[in-house]
Amino acid sequence: MTRRINLGNLALSVFSILILLILIAPILIIFMVSFTPTEMLHFPPPGFSLRWYEAYFSDPKWMTATRVSFVVAALTAVFSLVIGFAISVALVRYRFFGKAGLRMLVMSPMILPKIIIAVGLYFLYVKLRILGTTGALVMAHSIIAIPYVVMIITASLYSFDRRLEWAARSLGASPLRAVWLITIPNLKPAILGGGLFAFVASFDDIILSLFLTKLTEPTLPRQIWVNVQQTIDPTIAAVSTFMTVVSVLGLWLVALAQRGLKKG
Amino acid sequence: MSTQSDIEPLAGVTPAGARPSRRKGRDNRRFPLFLLPVLAFYLLFFGYPLLRIFWQSVTDMGGTFTLDAWVMLLEEPAYWKVLGYTGLLGVITLTITLIAGYTVAYWLVKLNKTWAVILMAFVLIPFWSSGLVRTYAWLVILGRQGVLNTFLTDFGLIDTPIAFIGTNTAVVFALAYYLLPYMILSIYSVMNGIDRNLLLAARNLGASPFRAFRHVFFPLTRPGILAGSYMVFMLGIGMYITPAMLGGPGQTTLPLVIAIQINEAMDWTFAAVLSVVLLLVTGLMQLGANRFLDFERLWGGAR
Numbered sequence: 049m050t051r052r053i054n055l056g057n058l059a060l061s062v063f064s065i066l067i068l069l070i071l072i073a074p075i076l077i078i079f080m081v082s083f084t085p086t087e088m089l090h091f092p093p094p095g096f097s098l099r100w101y102e103a104y105f106s107d108p109k110w111m112t113a114t115r116v117s118f119v120v121a122a123l124t125a126v127f128s129l130v131i132g133f134a135i136s137v138a139l140v141r142y143r144f145f146g147k148a149g150l151r152m153l154v155m156s157p158m159i160l161p162k163i164i165i166a167v168g169l170y171f172l173y174v175k176l177r178i179l180g181t182t183g184a185l186v187m188a189h190s191i192i193a194i195p196y197v198v199m200i201i202t203a204s205l206y207s208f209d210r211r212l213e214w215a216a217r218s219l220g221a222s223p224l225r226a227v228w229l230i231t232i233p234n235l236k237p238a239i240l241g242g243g244l245f246a247f248v249a250s251f252d253d254i255i256l257s258l259f260l261t262k263l264t265e266p267t268l269p270r271q272i273w274v275n276v277q278q279t280i281d282p283t284i285a286a287v288s289t290f291m292t293v294v295s296v297l298g299l300w301l302v303a304l305a306q307r308g309l310k311k312g
Numbered sequence: 313m314s315t316q317s318d319i320e321p322l323a324g325v326t327p328a329g330a331r332p333s334r335r336k337g338r339d340n341r342r343f344p345l346f347l348l349p350v351l352a353f354y355l356l357f358f359g360y361p362l363l364r365i366f367w368q369s370v371t372d373m374g375g376t377f378t379l380d381a382w383v384m385l386l387e388e389p390a391y392w393k394v395l396g397y398t399g400l401l402g403v404i405t406l407t408i409t410l411i412a413g414y415t416v417a418y419w420l421v422k423l424n425k426t427w428a429v430i431l432m433a434f435v436l437i438p439f440w441s442s443g444l445v446r447t448y449a450w451l452v453i454l455g456r457q458g459v460l461n462t463f464l465t466d467f468g469l470i471d472t473p474i475a476f477i478g479t480n481t482a483v484v485f486a487l488a489y490y491l492l493p494y495m496i497l498s499i500y501s502v503m504n505g506i507d508r509n510l511l512l513a514a515r516n517l518g519a520s521p522f523r524a525f526r527h528v529f530f531p532l533t534r535p536g537i538l539a540g541s542y543m544v545f546m547l548g549i550g551m552y553i554t555p556a557m558l559g560g561p562g563q564t565t566l567p568l569v570i571a572i573q574i575n576e577a578m579d580w581t582f583a584a585v586l587s588v589v590l591l592l593v594t595g596l597m598q599l600g601a602n603r604f605l606d607f608e609r610l611w612g613g614a615r
Binding site: 060061063064067068069070071072074075077078081088089090091131134135137138141142143144145150152153154156157159160161162163164165167168169170171172187188190191248251252254255258259269272273276280284285288291292295296298299300303 | 340341342343344346347350353354356357358360361362364365368412415416418419420431434435436437438440441442443444445446448449450451452453455457458459462463489492493543546547549550552553557567570571574580583584587590591594598602
């Protein structure tokens with residue numbers, strides 16, 4: 049009896065460790081092959097070289113894509129924070145007809161297949177003749193980034209002690225001044241977290257970029273996509289590693305900010 | 313949300329200009345006017361595009377009403393095959409991630425805290441990385457001159473490279489790989505909140521470990537299973553890059569056909585018809601899921 053249970057536990061551990069290794073392995077492999085000195089992707093790489101990173105950072109095509117990605121992601125973060133903050137305040141502090149509907153509307157892009165949003169916006173942008181513009185892509189990315197911002201900021205607003213704000217107002221501050229001087233500084237970790245999350249959501253997006261960017265000004269994921277279709281080029285591994293570092297670092301900071309929030 | 317505490321205003325502290333008689337509790341009952349620009353934004357960049365898809369599905373490029381594209385969908389068995397394949401892919405991926413995800417989550421929950429936190433990085437790092445990068449990684453591994461084929465030839469296990477790319481196995485595997493963290497995190501967050509004393513109580517009352525698991529632990533994890541399954545299936549059927557990058561002509565899914573209609577065939581109407589189909593499937597599922605899922609908790613706990 050005991051023996052059987054131990055065997056079961058052993059099988060459980062082995063299986064789980066195997067799955068965890070499979071989860072991390074592809075990322076480690078990309079990381080390692082990005083340092084290969086050879087023309088082909090070799091694993092394990094026969095040596096160590098930064099030549100593919102040099103190739104990445106000296107290629108104007110990759111640099112354009114990198115710049116586009118950072119600009120779009122930064123603008124998306126700012127825009128999603130503004131819209132997301134307004135929605136969060138409305139959801140937490142107001143009671144009005146259609147509130148549940150608003151919540152569902154705002155949250156639905158998280159579950160809705162992104163390709164549907166991409167197709168719909170493609171139709172709209174062609175009609176408005178703004179297809180391929182930075183602003184249009186920022187709006188599209190904001191639609192998918194705002195749910196995360198709202199989730200993080202509402203959670204923090206619910207736990208915020210409103211008496212602090214009321215104290216400020218009783219001391220003569222205007223409503224806006226009270227929000228600016230008391231509420232916003234208190235929500236700093238949530239605002240930072242939401243902004244970073246929006247940044248990464250935009251930075252990692254591929255579907256909306258595929259439909260809504262110009263080939264001359266692609267985002268980083270779209271440029272990867274284009275290159276993957278053509279060659280197996282280790283530069284892509286270098287770019288991928290760079291992208292992974294940016295996203296993981298960004299979301300790790302979000303997690304840290306959230307933890308700091310919980311501790312108070 | 314149950315975290316909403318009932319904080320009464322401090323005695324004597326009343327906001328300047330507030331009318332206490334109209335304020336019950338802490339909520340403002342007027343419509344927040346600052347939402348108007350927000351609603352305008354959603355109307356233009358979200359509401360209109362979705363409605364436009366419906367409208368486009370029954371009008372040709374000239375703008376005249378037509379049901380031709382719908383008839384084409386109904387009459388052409390090739391599209392039914394695509395729909396069936398997409399659904400099947402979703403179900404198979406769901407099954408794999410559910411089995412693997414439940415096992416891993418269970419194992420992680422039973423580990424001591426330090427190890428669980430360390431090993432969680434193995435789940436979170438892929439979860440936080442771009443889906444494109446993670447799909448590309450499988451291309452590097454499974455490609456004709458990829459890591460796996462080189463490894464197998466170097467060790468003399470095979471003479472000619474195996475064609476993994478363009479097979480169902482590659483697509484299912486990469487899709488399950490992409491979606492597994494969602495499943496693990498959904499189930500783990502629910503398991504983590506279960507009071508262990510319940511299991512001890514069941515054991516004390518004479519239940520075997522298996523019985524305690526089946527009748528006490530398992531039913532309590534159901535919300536996590538439902539949430540994870542829902543998310544994995546929805547994301548699975550809507551996934552574009554995995555079948556596009558790792559599949560061949562035999563792995564054509566609904567999102568792939570939609571993209572082809574727009575980029576190559578330039579047939580907006582048919583693209584719209586297929587989008588409406590995908591939208592209806594996911595919309596109906598979301599309506600059904602709203603009854604048993606708390607989306608805020610789901611995602612708030614996961615990230």
